[in-house]
Amino acid sequence: MDLSGGHGSRLTPGARGAPPGVSRRNFLLGAGALGGTAALGLAGCSGQATAASGTTIDFWHLLTGPDGAILTGMLDEYMADNPDVSVNQTVLAWGAPYYTKLSMASVGGRAPDVAVMHVARMPGYAPGGLMDSWDLDLLEELGVGPDTFPEAVWQKGVYDGEVKAISLDMHPFVLFYNTDIAEQAGALGSDGLLEGIDTEEGFRDVALRMAEVTGGHGLAWGFLDDNVNQWRMFNTWYSQMGATINLPEGGPMEIDTDAAVRSLEWIRSLLDDQVASSSNLGSTAIAEFGTQRAGMYMGGVWEIASYRDSGVPFGMQMVPPIFGRPAAYCDSHSFVLPHQSNPDPGRRRAVHEMVAAILKASVQWADAGHLPVYLPVLESPEYAALDPQANYAEAADYAVYDPPAYFTGSGADFSEFFGEEMLRVLTGAIPPEQGLERFTNRINQLLAKPSPL
CATH class of the missing domain: 3.40.190.10 (Periplasmic binding protein-like II)
Known part of the structure; x- marks a missing residue:
């Protein structure tokens, strides 16, 4: 490979953006x-x-x-x-x-x-x-x-x-799908993407049709031991409603409670042991899709390597904009x-x-x-x-990042605290409002303290 050319010589001329009206x-x-x-x-x-x-x-x-x-x-x-x-x-x-x-x-x-x-x-x-x-x-x-x-x-x-x-780069939270299973379920469009999944009812219907094909679940998603994955899914749906979270110094955290509750209720509705398992770990969800016991998987783009190596026939696309606006939670x-x-x-x-x-x-x-x-x-x-x-x-x-604060971002406390408090919401032990109140209180305690850096 010649690595000595000029800074524009090996790039597509004029490729700065798609023409107007073209995705x-x-x-x-x-x-x-x-x-x-x-x-x-x-x-x-x-x-x-x-x-x-x-x-x-x-x-x-x-x-x-x-x-x-x-x-x-x-x-x-x-x-x-x-x-x-x-x-x-x-x-x-x-x-x-x-x-x-x-x-x-x-x-x-x-x-x-x-x-x-x-x-x-x-x-x-x-x-x-x-x-x-x-x-x-x-x-x-x-x-x-x-x-x-x-x-x-x-x-x-x-x-x-x-x-x-x-x-x-950006590494967004995305939707993987098994192309063979999707085709058998009648959900694979002519463009190779899933179709009919842009509403709550449509997504559930496609998932259930896929579950009939797999004999397992329509969607694989791990959460029991994966606090960060809970946050990724939540913030994807939450952001689709146009909702944001602000973390001003000194607090309090600003969050759209109605949108947050709706996002959590939607996630919990998926964990019905038909659309998705109510007891998946992160690793078991990955394996469930990898062994073709689930038609879809939601997770990070980095899983592409394991599925490609396993020979699973799969495609990938953005999480569907069920709540109105496309959003891609990422870092x-x-x-x-x-x-x-x-x-x-x-x-x-x-x-x-x-x-x-x-x-x-x-x-x-x-x-x-x-x-x-x-x-x-x-x-x-x-x-x-x-x-x-x-x-x-x-x-x-449509990149959506963590709200800025000294304790947010990959590997930081914010998403870990979210998962710790929301686990009981997603397992049905407490209502979303109670989980959000507990999470808010923990974040407000962090906001009240100066950054240790």
């Missing part, structure tokens, strides 16, 4: 039908000064498994075409341990040159001065800027007018600059170049299911040819 998915499918391919490699930028000879970039991240393997391959390609640059990866445990070490490194003067952070965690770190800002002029020089990202995704990385995070892997008191100009430039190059090669990143958010990639014929990834490309237009 992103249909635009992508049309582009794919042209048969073109974009050589979206880890390209440097021609005419720009390269990093100083012998530059080493210290890069921390929390990506393992298929994600880590793909990223390592991308970095190997980048270094092969930029022999003066070496990237030293440090891989740390996902979740709280990673974010604790990252903050301590910034405070202690031992910060890496660049790191991966879930963008929804950024509001907990930027206010404490733990992150430096990206150089917008340099990014623009490298072909990266606000016009090359969906607006909501770009804005999520902005704090106090400064760009603190550059997102590589994003983003690149951040942990604070350094005296950053080396050569390394800082090299980091900008490396990140720009990875963005331009992010069609490779899509292999793990993640939705690339660099628009020249997302709107390229090469991405349009990916099946089933291209079927949920529209999610980039």
Whole structure:
């Protein structure tokens, strides 16, 4: 792969957005039908000064498994075409341990040159001065800027007018479906997507028809041991009603109680042991769909690898807008600059170049299911040819992130507290109103305290 071309040379010309009135998915499918391919490699930028000879970039991240393997391959390609640059990866445990070490490194003067952070965690770190800002002029020089990202995704990385995070992807909560089972149930449209599921009644009807085919359930969804998955599903339906949650400093939490109750009642209605099991763990739900005992599965896009490897005939699409508005609950892997008191100009430039190059090669990143958010990639014929990834490309237009606070985002307390309180709601032990009151009280206690960062 040639990784030395100019910053626009390997991207689809003019691919900044779909034509008016055309959905992103249909635009992508049309582009794919042209048969073109974009050589979206880890390209440097021609005419720009390269990093100083012998530059080493210290890069921390929390990506393992298929994600880590793909990223390592991308970095190997980048270094092969930029022999003066070496990237030293440090891989740390996902979740709280990673974010604790990252903050301590910034405070202690031992910060890496660049790191991966879930963008929804950024509001907990930027206010404490733990992150430096990206150089917008340099990014623009490298072909990266606000016009090359969906607006909501770009804005999520902005704090106090400064760009603190550059997102590589978004990983939305989506709907998987078994194409063979859907066809037998008469629910597979001519476009290869499920049809008739955009209302409560329609979704339930399709699920029950699928259950007749499987002899099991229509939908697999795990929640008993998965607090975060409860939050993902809840916030997807809740956001479809146009409802939001605000977490002002000092509190109290602002939540639309009527919309929240409706979302919880809908979820609980699905757990009737016909549409979906009332006792699924996260792992058993994954296995239920994987063994074709359920026609649908709701979860994160990263499950694409396990289902593809198992040979299950499946498709993927956005969760249907049953309550009116399309919504894609998500988080994003983003690149951040942990604070350094005296950053080396050569390394800082090299980091900008490396990140720009990875963005331009992010069609490779899509292999793990993640939705690339660099628009020249997302709107390229090469991405349009990916099946089933291209079927949920529209999610980039409907990104819904956690409300900003120091305790929200992937691996933080907010979603864990939600699941702890809602478990009894979903099992029918207490009414939704009581669970919401308990959750609200816990969050208000956090809001009353200053950020520990």
